[in-house]
Amino acid sequence: MQQLIDSLRSIGEPTRLRVLALLAHGELAVGELVQILRLSQPRLSRHMKFLTAAGLVERLPEGAWVFYRLPSSGTGRALVDSVLSFVSPDDPEVVRDRENLNHVRAARKTAAEDYFNRTAESWDDVRGHHYPADDVESALLKAAGQKSYNYMVDFGTGTGRMISLFKDRFERAEGIDLSHKMLTIARSNLQTDDVPGASVRFGDVIASPFDDGIADLVTIHQVLHYMDQPGRVVTEAARVLKPGGRLMIVDFAPHRNEFLRNEHEHRHLGFEARELENWLVASGLKPYQPITLESQHQSGLAVTIWTADKLPKIGENAA
Ligand SMILES: C[S@@+](CC[C@H](N)C(=O)[O-])C[C@H]1O[C@@H](n2cnc3c(N)ncnc32)[C@H](O)[C@@H]1O
Incomplete structure (x- = not known):
């Protein structure tokens, strides 16, 4: 019961709900979340701590980067999916975050394409x-x-x-x-x-x-x-x-x-x-x-x- 209350408390906050809606599109690195949500890194980190402790996201440190993603299964994932089903995809904040996500992904894709076009010959x-x-x-x-x-x-x-x-x-x-x-x-x-x-x-x-x-x-x-x-x-x-x-x-x-x-x-x-x-x-x-x-x-x-x-x-x- 306490775990459920903690999870609901963690989810019931606008920025954290936006993070979960973003992670529903796939894993993201901290730097990318900062860019998309336009938050400072310390503020984002505080939110991510709550979400991780409540089992609503998984934290995956990898070298100098940290990735976050939704758990693939379990109670945390079921709760996230069920709450997100009530979030309107037309909500202005959700729309703006999705647009920012698309920009971040497109910029990465372009950088990778440029790199491969540059290195193709060698x-x-x-x-x-x-x-x-x-x-x-x-x-x-x-x-x-x-x-x-x-x-x-x-x-x-x-x-x-x-x-x-x-x-x-x-x-x-x-x-x-x-x-x-x-x-x-x-x-x-x-x-x-x-x-x-x-x-x-x-x-x-x-x-x-x-x-x-x-x-x-x-x-x-x-x-x-x-x-x-x-x-x-x-x-x-x-x-x-x-x-x-x-x-x-x-x-x-x-x-x-x-x-x-x-x-x-x-x-x-x-x-x-x-x-x-x-x-x-x-x-x-x-x-x-x-x-x-x-x-x-x-x-x-x-x-x-x-x-x-x-x-x-x-x-x-x-x-
Ligand atoms: C490291 S190279 C490996 C090429 C080849 N498999 C080899 O081992 O020589 C990675 C290749 O993946 C391509 N690539 C990267 N992202 C891709 C994507 N989303 N869809 C298709 N190709 C992609 C790059 O353009 C590049 O040619």
């Missing part, structure tokens, strides 16, 4: 700077198994390297990316690498242009750490997969290289294996034991490969 060299690309690629091929695939989709394809890597394993492949420069280079690489049956096009991995259940292999190689909503990208990949299809994600294990945020547009400093597994399971996938390739540099960057298969629907055979 990307095939840059890829191996933080971890030996050959080691990752052979581990990835091994984890993919001997199976051949009918239709591969590569999320955030960049210069198309994943498509070239898997070229003997699929009949058709499509890659999507938001950087036109990367896509131009990918087209040329796919031609040089002689990959018939493969193409790339402009598309956002948050809302990809693919129909449900068309692919039997989806790859997401070094893309999730740029994302505002990495969990949503996993769900989108699961949507595109056929039952029985395979998702392979490669990303950094948690690290402390803040310069990757400041100089290379990373948003997340790697991912805990468990966190990614939770997203995989929540998206209807069955994860296998992840493989971690330990750090080989002073930077301490380790790489993890997650493999998961989409569960067939009950009464349906796997692809």
Whole structure:
């Protein structure tokens, strides 16, 4: 009872209600909440303390940044969802906050697009700077198994390297990316690498242009750490997969290289294996034991490969 009263007290305050309405659109860093709500950081921190103590938000410190998000389940989440269902989406403050949120997200997207357009030409060299690309690629091929695939989709394809890597394993492949420069280079690489049956096009991995259940292999190689909503990208990949299809994600294990945020547009400093597994399971996938390739540099960057298969629907055979 006391917990419920504390939660209701915490929620019953205008700024805190606005924070919850914002977090319903996905996780946000403290700096972003400050920008959107136009509050000082100390004031925001006081509100976040209340919300965290009441179990209405989760606090996720990551290097110099702190992220907040709504709990994925439980009483706190049920309470937030139920209270937010009474908040009108047309309320002027809610509308203004949503507009500010869209501006903040658009600015980040533009900065990331500029970065990738700038680095596209050197990307095939840059890829191996933080971890030996050959080691990752052979581990990835091994984890993919001997199976051949009918239709591969590569999320955030960049210069198309994943498509070239898997070229003997699929009949058709499509890659999507938001950087036109990367896509131009990918087209040329796919031609040089002689990959018939493969193409790339402009598309956002948050809302990809693919129909449900068309692919039997989806790859997401070094893309999730740029994302505002990495969990949503996993769900989108699961949507595109056929039952029985395979998702392979490669990303950094948690690290402390803040310069990757400041100089290379990373948003997340790697991912805990468990966190990614939770997203995989929540998206209807069955994860296998992840493989971690330990750090080989002073930077301490380790790489993890997650493999998961989409569960067939009950009464349906796997692809
Ligand atoms: C680090 S590069 C990795 C490229 C490729 N997967 C590789 O490993 O070489 C990340 C790529 O994701 C793309 N990207 C970032 N956000 C995206 C989004 N929302 N939708 C599609 N592509 C995105 C970038 O343009 C960039 O080409």
